[in-house]
Amino acid sequence: MAFKNDDDKKAYWKENLALLAKLLVVWFVVSFGAGILLVDVLNQIQFFGFKLGFWFAQQGSIYVFVALIFVYMAKMNAMDKKYGVDEE
Amino acid sequence: MDVQFLTFLIVGGSFALYIGIAIWARAGSTNEFYVAGGGVPPVLNGMATAADWMSAASFISMAGLVSFMGYDGAVYLMGWTGGYVLLALCLAPYLRKFGKFTVPDFIGDRYYSQTARTVAVFCAIFVCFTYVAGQMRGVGVVFSRFLEVDIVAGVIIGMAIVFFYTVLGGMKGITYTQVAQYCVLIFAYLVPVVFISMMVTGHILPQTGFGATLTDGSGMYMLDKLDQLSTELGFHEYTTGSKSTIDVFFITFALMVGTAGLPHVIVRFFTVPKVRDARKSAGWALAFIAILYTTAPSLAAFGRVNMIETINGPDMQGTPYSQAPTWIKNWEQTGLIEFNDKNGDGRMFYAAGSIDDPQSANEMRVDRDIMVMANPEIAELPAWVIALVAAGAVAAALSTSAGLLLVISTSVSHDLLKRNYMPNITDKAELFYARLAAGVAIVIAGYFGINPPGFVAQVVAFAFGLAASSFFPAIIMGIFSTRMNDKGAIAGMVAGIAFTASYIIYFKFINADANTAENWWFGISPEGIGTLGMLVNFVVAFVVFKLTKEAPQEIQELVESIRYPKGAGEASAH
Numbered sequence: 001m002a003f004k005n006d007d008d009k010k011a012y013w014k015e016n017l018a019l020l021a022k023l024l025v026v027w028f029v030v031s032f033g034a035g036i037l038l039v040d041v042l043n044q045i046q047f048f049g050f051k052l053g054f055w056f057a058q059q060g061s062i063y064v065f066v067a068l069i070f071v072y073m074a075k076m077n078a079m080d081k082k083y084g085v086d087e088e
Numbered sequence: 089m090d091v092q093f094l095t096f097l098i099v100g101g102s103f104a105l106y107i108g109i110a111i112w113a114r115a116g117s118t119n120e121f122y123v124a125g126g127g128v129p130p131v132l133n134g135m136a137t138a139a140d141w142m143s144a145a146s147f148i149s150m151a152g153l154v155s156f157m158g159y160d161g162a163v164y165l166m167g168w169t170g171g172y173v174l175l176a177l178c179l180a181p182y183l184r185k186f187g188k189f190t191v192p193d194f195i196g197d198r199y200y201s202q203t204a205r206t207v208a209v210f211c212a213i214f215v216c217f218t219y220v221a222g223q224m225r226g227v228g229v230v231f232s233r234f235l236e237v238d239i240v241a242g243v244i245i246g247m248a249i250v251f252f253y254t255v256l257g258g259m260k261g262i263t264y265t266q267v268a269q270y271c272v273l274i275f276a277y278l279v280p281v282v283f284i285s286m287m288v289t290g291h292i293l294p295q296t297g298f299g300a301t302l303t304d305g306s307g308m309y310m311l312d313k314l315d316q317l318s319t320e321l322g323f324h325e326y327t328t329g330s331k332s333t334i335d336v337f338f339i340t341f342a343l344m345v346g347t348a349g350l351p352h353v354i355v356r357f358f359t360v361p362k363v364r365d366a367r368k369s370a371g372w373a374l375a376f377i378a379i380l381y382t383t384a385p386s387l388a389a390f391g392r393v394n395m396i397e398t399i400n401g402p403d404m405q406g407t408p409y410s411q412a413p414t415w416i417k418n419w420e421q422t423g424l425i426e427f428n429d430k431n432g433d434g435r436m437f438y439a440a441g442s443i444d445d446p447q448s449a450n451e452m453r454v455d456r457d458i459m460v461m462a463n464p465e466i467a468e469l470p471a472w473v474i475a476l477v478a479a480g481a482v483a484a485a486l487s488t489s490a491g492l493l494l495v496i497s498t499s500v501s502h503d504l505l506k507r508n509y510m511p512n513i514t515d516k517a518e519l520f521y522a523r524l525a526a527g528v529a530i531v532i533a534g535y536f537g538i539n540p541p542g543f544v545a546q547v548v549a550f551a552f553g554l555a556a557s558s559f560f561p562a563i564i565m566g567i568f569s570t571r572m573n574d575k576g577a578i579a580g581m582v583a584g585i586a587f588t589a590s591y592i593i594y595f596k597f598i599n600a601d602a603n604t605a606e607n608w609w610f611g612i613s614p615e616g617i618g619t620l621g622m623l624v625n626f627v628v629a630f631v632v633f634k635l636t637k638e639a640p641q642e643i644q645e646l647v648e649s650i651r652y653p654k655g656a657g658e659a660s661a662h
Contacts, residue, residue, distance in 0.1 A: 003652070009648075009652075012651075012652060013651055016651070020177055020178070023173075023177060024177070027173050027174075031166045031170050031340070032337060032340070032341075035162060035166055036162075036333060036337050036340065037333065037337070039159075039329075039333075040328075043327070043328065047299070048296075048299040048300070049298075049299035049300055049301065049309035049310060049311055049312070050298075050299040050311060050327075051311075051327050054159055054311075054327040054328075055299070057159060057162035057165070057166060058154070058159075058162050058165055058385040059295060059298070059382055061165075061166050061169075061170065062165065062166070062169050062378050062381055062382050063378070063382070065169050065170060065172065065173050065374060065378070066371070066374050066375050066378050068173055068177075069172075069173060069176045069177070069367075069370055069371040069374055070371045072176065072177055072367065072371075073367040073368055073370075073371050076181070076367060077364060077367070080364070080652070080653055080654075083652070085652040085653055085654040086364070086653065086654070087362045087363065087364055087653050087654060
C-alpha cells in the first residue's frame with residue numbers, strides 16, 4: 001500500500017472527488033448553463049460582435065474546456081506529491 | 089499549374105511522408121502493436137489523439153452542419169469537445185492506471201465476467217465499423233472530386249495506404265503517422281479560413297474575425313449581416329436556434345457522453361508511460377482539437393455569407409447562371425449542387441424552402457458537406473490552397489480509420505482470441521492474428537465505403553447512442569463505485585442499449601414518418617435519446633446491484649488501487 005495509512009487514502013480520494021465536483025460544475029455552467037439553458041437571456045448582452053449566449057455556445061465553452069483539463073492536471077499532480085503517491 | 093496537378097503533388101507527397109514514417113516506426117511485439125510500447129511523449133500523444141479523434145466528419149462535414157444550422161450547430165461543437173473533459177477527468181487517468189489494452193478488457197476484468205467482456209467486444213466492433221465506413225467514403229469523395237478518379241479507385245487507394253501502415257506499424261506506426269497527419273490537416277484547415285477572415289473582416293485570427301465588423305465599408309458586424317441575410321431569405325436567424333431547448337440539451341449531452349465512451353479514443357491513453365502523462369496528454373489533445381473546433385464556426389459563418397452573396401449577387405437579385413463561377417458547375421457534376429430555374433429568368437437564387445416547391449423562391453440545393461471543400465473556391469483562393477484542403481481531408485479520414493481499425497483488430501486478436509478462445513497463444517501468433525484482423529477489417533470497411541448503406545447518417549446517431557448508454561455508465565461505475573457488481577453492470581448495459589436501440593430503430597427505420605417533435609418522448613429526438621438511455625442504465629444497474637451480492641473483496645481492492653497513480657507499470661497483457 002503506497003499510502004502511509006488508511007486515513008490518508010480516504011482523504012486523498014475525498015479531495016480528488018471534491019476537485020472533480022468543482023471542475024464539473026464549471027463544465028456544466030459554461031456549456032449547458034450559458035450555452036443552452038440561459039442562452040436567450042445572455043443573448044441580450046452584446047460581446048464585441050457576438051451575442052454573449054451564442055459566443056459561449058460556439059466559442060467560449062470550448063476555451064473553458066481546455067483550461068479545465070490543464071487545471072485538473074496541475075491540481076492532481078500537486079495532490080499526488082502531497083500524499084506521496086506520485087510516480088517519481 | 090492547374091488544381092488537379094497540384095492536388096496530385098500535395099496528396100502524393102503527404103502519402104509518401106506517412107509511408108516513410110510507418111517504415112521507420114515498425115512494430116516488433118504485441119505491446120508495440122497495441123499501445124506503442126507505452127512510450128510515446130505526452131505532447132506527441134496529444135497530437136496523435138487529436139488526429140485520431142478528428143475524423144472526416146469533423147474536417148469535411150462539421151463546419152457545413154454549423155453553417156446550415158446556425159446556433160443549433162453548437163450541439164456538435166460543445167458535444168464533441170465537452171465529452172473530452174469527461175474523458176480526461178473521469179476516465180483516462182484511472183484506465184491508464186488499470187493498465188490493460190482495451191475497454192472490453194477493463195469491463196471484463198472489473199466485472200469479473202466473460203459475458204460482460206463479450207458484450208463489450210461486440211459493442212466496440214460495431215461502433216468502430218460504423219465509423220470507419222464513413223471515413224472510407226470521405227476518402228472516396230475527395231479523390232473523385234479533386235483527382236477526378238473514380239470513387240471506387242479512390243477508396244481502394246485509401247484502403248491500400250491505411251492497410252500498409254496499420255498492419256506494418258500497429259499503434260506505434262499509427263501514432264507517429266497521426267502526428268504528421270495532424271500537422272497536415274490543421275494547416276489545411278486554417279489556411280483558407282485565415283485568408284477569408286482577412287478578406288472579409290481584416291482579422292488574421294478567424295476566432296476574432298467571427299465577431300468583427302465587415303471591411304466592405306458598411307461598418308456592420310459580420311454576424312448581424314448574416315442574421316439580416318438569413319431572415320430576409322426566410323431562414324431562421326443565424327445566431328438563434330430552431331430546435332427546442334430540451335432537445336439541444338439532450339443531444340449535446342448524448343454526444344458528450346458518447347464521445348467519452350468511444351473505444352478508439354480511450355485506448356490512446358494507454359500509449360503514454362505514466363498516469364501523469366495520461367492527464368497531460370489529454371490536455372494537449374483537447375488544446376489541439378480546440379484549434380479546429382473554434383475555427384469551424386467562423387468558417388461556417390464566413391462560408392455562408394460568401395455563398396449567399398455569390399449565388400444571389402451583391403444586390404440580391406440573383407446571379408445569371410451563364411456567369412456562375414466554376415465551382416458551382418464542378419460541384420453540380422458530383423450531384424452535390426443542384427439548380428432548378430423555377431421562374432425561368434436564367435438567374436440563380438438561394439432562399440429557404442425546397443427547390444421543388446413552387447411556393448418558395450429557392451432555386452438552389454447546396455449539400456452542406458461541400459462547405460469546407462468548396463470554401464477556397466468560393467472565396468477565389470489560389471489553386472494550391474484547394475489542393476491543400478484535399479490533402480487535409482484525406483489526412484483526417486486516414487488517421488481516424490487507422491485508429492478504428494486498430495481497435496477492431498485488437499478486439500479480435502486480444503479480447504476474443506487470447507482472452508476467450510486461445511489463452512495459450514504466443515505473442516508472435518497473436519501479432520499475426522492482429523494483423524490478419526486489421527487486413528480483413530479494411531476490406532470490409534472498404535466494401536462499405538464503395539457501397540455505402542443508405543442509412544450511414546442514421547447509423548452514426550446509433551453509434552453515439554450506443555456508446556453513451558452502454559460503455560460510459562459501466563466504466564464510470566467501475567471506477568467510482570468499489571462495490572458495483574457484475575450483474576448490476578450487465579443488466580445496466582443491456583437495458584441501456586435495448587432502450588436506446590429500440591427508440592432509434594423505431595423512429596429511424598420502422599416508422600420514419602412519425603419522426604417529428606410531437607411524437608418524441610419529452611420532445612427528445614433520436615439523436616439525443618442516448619442521454620435517457622444512460623440514465624436507464626444507471627438506474628437499472630443500481631436496482632439490480634441492491635438486490636444482489638456486492639463485488640468480491642479482491643475486485644474492491646483492485647478498484648481502490650486504480651484510484652491513485654503510484655505503480656502504474658506499462659500497459660501489459662497480464
